[in-house]
Amino acid sequence: MHSLRPIHNRLRRFLGSERGEFFDAAVERWEICPTEEVEIAPGIWLPDQVEQIAQTEFGGLPDILAQMQGHPAEPTPPTMGYRFRDVDFVDGVLHARGGEHHLRQRKRSGLTYPRPREAISGALYESWIGNRWFGNWLLNDCLAYRLAEAEAAGDPVTSAPVRGGHIARYEELLGLVPRRIDDVHFDELVLFDDLHNNRSRRDRAQQNRARLVAERALKPLPGVFIFRGGSGDARILENEAEIAERLEVEYGFRTLYVDRDDADRMIEAAGAARMIVGVEGSQLAHGVIAMPAGGTLLTLQPADRVTTSLKLLTDCWRQRYAMVVGKGTARGYRVEWDQLRRTLDLIAAENP
Structure with missing residues (x-):
């Protein structure tokens, strides 16, 4: 038997009908953490950095400036739970009455699918972004897992397959034991709106950090440089090795390599570091999740791909955020040492 929900939803869009909002199909919704005002620390950067920006990512220049400005009492929406009944999960997409919610890129084509x-x-x-980027899985989805444990009547479930490497070890350390699914029908499904840095989300961030650093003999470090190299989407810092070496020699940093160091070595180094530095990207999530509150994440960014997406996460982990905008493009750029040194001085002045 085939499910007609996918074709119904596509036909509604083709005929110009208003697409049903998936979350309107919820049979119950509840507030997990109320709306509240949250202090957002300003970002740290040199006064001339705005002039270096050629292009932004995940938001326009006004969004970047607003994030870097911070806010003494930012209105923060609630964390919500939603309960649904009679939902199909097919090829990475949730189908409810008149609505779709995409969690993965479709692998199949066609207007109908076998009903689960x-x-x-x-x-x-x-989440879609957690399935796309490792950093969002570690720093967003793993927080939502804690809600699934506490708020749902059923088991935490995921469509992600069993994976090795860093992900498998983080699942073990964080106590993530989900039921893994393919195409299924949900008699009852619970979802969460959990991307707002309110008290609930911030507390869960510290709980996850505590799980990772528990019973480790952490040795304080001035900072950690997480070497990106050619991993992930292209963001080639041409003088990355030079910067890593100078930070080691002149500031006492330790360099970590995402393709060589396992999760435990990352946690043990970042867990007592005052600063994490590296090319902006998901590999820095290893530092954010383990670095203590009050530490600073310093991102090195190409001029054509400037983003504050990681600042939303350091805000959650109660850390400071800084950036240096280099010269060049994501395919090849440089950060001059003097510019980096002056930014480090600025960070030291704001975090004595």
Whole structure:
């Protein structure tokens, strides 16, 4: 038997009908953490950095400036839970009455799909951005897992397959034991709106950090440089090795390599570091999740891809955020040492 929901939803869009909002199909919604005002620390950068920006990512220049400005009492929306009934999960997409919610890129084409034969109940904690980027999985989805444990009647579930490397070890250390699914029908499904840095989310961030650093003999470090190299989407810092070496020699930093160091070595180094430095990207999530509150994340960014997406996460982990905008493009750029040194001085002045 085939499910007609995918074709119904596509036909509604083709005929110009208003697309049903997926979350309107919820049979119950509840507030996990109320709306509140949260102090957002300003970002740290040199006064001339705005002039270096050629292009932004994940938001326009006004968004970048607002994030870097901070806010003494930013209105922060609530964390919400939603309960649904009679939902199909097919090829990475949730289908409810008149609405779709995409969690993965489709792998199949066609207007109909086999209706799932297995029926379950559970709480999905994964997200589109978490399935796309490792950093968002570690710093967003793993926080939502804590909600799935506490708020849902069914098991935490995910469509992510069993993976090795850093992800498998983080799942073990954080106590993530989800039920892994393929195409299924949910008799009852719980989802969360959990991207707002309110008290609940910030507390869960510290709980996850505590799980990672528990019973480790952490040795204080001035800072850690996380070497990106050619990993992930292209962001080639041409003098990355030179910067790593000078930070080691002149500031006492330790360099970590995402393709060589395991999760435990990352945690043990970052867990007592005052600063994490590196090319802006998901590899810095290893530092954010382990670095203590009050530490600073310093991102080195190409002029054509400037973003404050990681600042939203350091705000959650109660850390400071800084950036240096280099010269060149994501395919090849440089950060001059003098510019980096002056930014480090600025960070030291604001965090004595």
